[in-house]
Amino acid sequence: MKRKELNIGLFGFGCVGYGLFEVLHKTPGLKTTIKKICVKQAGKARPIPAENFTLNKYDILDDPSINVVVELIDDADAAFEIVSEALKKGKAVVSANKKMIAEHFNELLELQRLYNAPLLYEAACCASIPIIRNLEEYYDTDLLTSVEGIVNGSCNYILSRIFSDNLDYTIALAEAQAQGYAESDPSLDTGGSDAKYKLLLLIAHAFGLVLNPEDIFTLGIDRIGNTELQYAREKGYKIKLVAQAIKNADNSISFFVIPKFVSPDSRLYAVDDAFNGVITHTSFAETQFFVGKGAGAYPTASAVLSDLSALTYDYRYEYKKLHQVDAVASNEDRLLSILLTGSHDLSLYFDLFKSIEETCTRRDGSYVIGTLTLSSLKLLIKEPTVSVVLRNIEVEDKAEATAVFAGVELLDTVLGQEI
Template sequence: MVHRKKLTIGLFGFGCVGYGLYEVLEKTPGLKANIKRICVKDRTKSRQIPLEHFTFEALDILNDDEINTIVELIDDADAAFEIVKMALMKGKSVVTANKKMIADHFAELLQLQKEFDVPLLYEAACCASIPIIRNLEEYYDNDLLESIEGIVNGSTNYILTKTSDEHISYADALLEASQKGYVETNPILDTGGFDAKFKLLILIAHAFGIVAKPEEIFNIGIDRLGDLELKYAREKGLKIKLVAFAEKAQNGKIKAFVLPKFIHKTDKLFTVDDVFNGVKTKSYFSDTQFFVGKGAGAYPTASAVLSDISALTYDYRYEYKKLNQKDSLEADDQIQLKILLRHNLKNGPLFEAYFEEILESYRNQESGYTIGTISLAGLKEIVAHQTPDISVILCETCNPTS
């Protein structure tokens, strides 16, 4: 029988997820974990529980020796890093849901865990309610994982579902998502594919043992999608989804990027709509597996935080077993993509020069598209032109040897 440790928690943040966790913990009396103090920022805000539970000074919690566990659920990645860093240095276990903070400081956070011999868990940071990190860490430990592909950002998936199912424009769908509170304060983090990239960065550490920096992973979001490609998808019975993708190439290197992608109805990701997330894993022996669940919201996210808290009671920690595999990211010119590039009439011919093969071209009075194969290096050069009226949708990744 496993001995369960008693946790005394200092909670940072009492917003959507923080309050959700408070409620979820109230309903889980069997767990040996109680919140001693909660740190928030705004002194003028009214709170759902008595003020005596709160502090506005981080040190009130960080300097409290009775508190052995910090749960960090604030919306400021820089402040979060300072809190998490100090907590780890003081030997307190940490649970966080802050993907930007983790992605920005991954190597340093690994070092802190090692140096101070304390666990840092972050299941909620990737796909909220889907237990993907622990699966990658434990279940696939001895399996030969080939690829991981997923819809990991709920707000963009909600917007894309609206444009696809209700035929409304991208701008109207974004407005609706913002009004429902699904979009970050800075919407470009979601719509530009940055949030999905931060999550992919965490996933590839556990899937393939790669510690990457955000600037090493290419991302295009959905913010440039226009009517032409939305109509193209509809006419072909396809959906456009923002997909985070990582695959082990035959040379052992990892291809990783975030791009909007045309999804066929036979693909499991086709049915992942609204704020749901879905992740497909492919491995040599177990073939394809598919995880699906709510990727945002107070309770789904809090449930993953709760699971991490529960794991801490029996001293669970990520072992990062795959970090020794010495895998690295694939060079951009070795990654071949089949894409649809929508461009204006002036830029069309210029950008077509970057394609290695052109399979289809279309022009109307104002714009057009080109479908063909291109290297990631070539695609980056097109994007570097900073032309606002282009958009890119992945048709498929191409294995250069096939």
């Protein structure tokens, strides 16, 4: 098959945009030309000559010789305008903007269909890990029982530095920003929104369920305090921000982003720093594990490069699982075992628990260990002074225990870095 030549209009020349520019120059086999780069600020010092740049998006969108728009800007609203206009003009689009894609998933599906133009976004989820295309192409819905992962590089970097070097939260966050791992607005990372947007993409491609971002229960790492850190250290655990979607016995899906205690026998335990890791639990292959860098210029650019390469073969997502007959329902009844901490009397919240294993009330910090449903957890975290860390998801029945949890030590597929 003859590969298509790509004439690229690039939006954004920051961390990832410049990374892509360099990566493309080191990949001569791919027949691509960057015809124009649209940026925001006039007069900013750039590492390449000024004639490559424009501040006018229509220099790209109205140029009929440009057949691919690569959108790598840090403004989700402006990105949606650019991407929709490009698709309406029949141009293929590659984007790394999970916020924009998650907030407009259905509209973008419709635009792709109406204008017969593809939108690819492997870099939007776990940067260098090829997870979207794997979920889209490899796994049938029936095969997948859970997708669980560390999907935010900067939170993982911050938590790793806290655990391995005893760093203070604010210093670890400043380091993550200095390394280029954090979003321009770091609260998108630490508050869990970035992971939520990525989970939305994972759920659409894994289970065919399109959600609104606000449907996903999300708790970031910014409430974690000393009691949880001490509990983790005493037990030999780490805390990781985990995004998970799990299939229930009735085929409904439960999903959430939440800080979780991770023990050394979990694959995620050794996923540190800016690495991301995704575990798929499947009916027959049991557990598979993907790991790779989840942020940074080159790792993210490598996923954009892979999408560009796919476009040279006219690849597009077919969203097969969205078109399967049986609609997938979401479910908030799943029981979770948690550690609840707060600086006040936590007996106020006992009614929300289905069972309580342990409680402790102290002047310097109280805690409760117990199980409750996802819907009760949603009510609980409306109180901003409490913090919650997930211990585990209660197993529904014996069959699930065997299928989902017992396979960890068996057949594993490790992509990327050896850990």
